[in-house]
Amino acid sequence: MRAVTLGALAGNFGRDLPRCVAKAVGIIDAAARDGVELLVFPHATLGGYLGDLRDPSPATLPPALDPDGPELAAIAAAAGDMTVCIGYTEAGDGTRYNTAVCLTGDGVLGVHRKVHQPVDEGTRYGAGDTFRAFDTPVGRVGMLIDYDKTFPESARSLALDGAQVVATLSAWPASVTDRAARLPADRQSRLFDLYDCARAAENQVFVVASNQTGVMGSLRFLGQAKVVGPGGEVLAATRSKGGLARVEVDIDTELARSxxxxxHLAERRPETYTTEPRRAPSPARPGGEPTCG
Structure with a gap:
């Protein structure tokens, strides 16, 4: 058992790919000097995210990168002994994927393709189909990409696969339909924080939640990077500003204490849980007969 330093980044990353890579490398170098051992970047760090969730134009999509290309190689070289989770648009067999990769200087430890796709994202990206945890120098880790954390089953699947830390990489914007004048009052701001704390508490894991800041097209990103403990308590946070939420924790000791x-996992009753939605009963006709449709 030992203490490790977890870091969650809130930052702005756009379409200028060389600048994104250079900025990420600089952040890794600074985090290493501060003793960070797990650094979680936002989703779409390398090349930015969509500028519009509703019918995004093909001409404005982020660049799709080769997983074996020079961009991720530069991140791995900078990482060295540090464990780094970072998001990008993956070019895979003619299909784009919203992808997160976890790596060190020795290579890739884990990959996650975003499973849940909001609004029209699915018209431009393929969907992942699995949630898996993997071993890292700081412990067993699983990854989610923004909308994935809305669904309790996502983090629960990782926890059941032994994840001690869930890294949630986001490019999570303010509400696109009912935006508040101030980001802290925005409905999506409240939900973003709620999901982070709920996923940590219900699974008794650490959540290291990153997010984009700034503006891309019509989207204004929330920031709010944080590290959440296994009781759902926020241990460090950036709020809506850019920066690094950093905290030193003894993962094994804190998980055992929680x-x-x-x-929660040991006391589940899976045999009682409904796995398929129940169909609503047909509306009754006068006299109590169901209506055929």
């Missing part, structure tokens, strides 16, 4: 009385 399960000292209540162990």
């Amino acid at each position: 399960k000292r009385v209540l162990d």
Whole structure:
């Protein structure tokens, strides 16, 4: 058992790919000097995210990168002994994917393709089909990409696969339909924080949540990077500003403490859970007969 330093970044990354790579390398170097051992970048760090969730134009999409290309090679070289999670648009077999990769200087430790696709994102990107945890120098880690964390099953799948830390990489904007004048009052701001804390508490894991800041097209990103403990408590946060939320924790000790009385995974009753939605009963005709349709 030992203490490790977890870091979640809030930052702005756009379409200028060389600038994104250089900025990420500089942040890794600075984080290494501060003793960070797990650094989670936002989703779409390399090349930015969509500028519009509704019918995004093919001409404005982020660049799709080769997983074996020079951009991720530069990130790995900078990472060295540090474990780094970073997001980008992956070019895979003629299909784009919103992808997160976790790596060190020794190579790739884990990959996640975003499963849940909001609004019209699915018209431009393929969807992933699995949630898997993997071993890293700081412990067993799983990754989610923004909308994935809305669904409790996503983080639960990682926890059941042994994840001690869930890295949630986001390019999460303010509401596109009912935007508040101030970001902290925005409905999506509240939900972003709620999901981070709920996923940590219900699974008794650490959540290291990054996010984009600034503006891309019609989207204004929330920031709000944070590290959440296994009881759902926010241990460090950037709020809506850019920066690094950093905290030193003993992962094994804190996880054991969180399960000292209540162990949520061990006390599940999966045989009682409905896995398929129940169909609503047909509306009754006068006299109590169901209506055929």
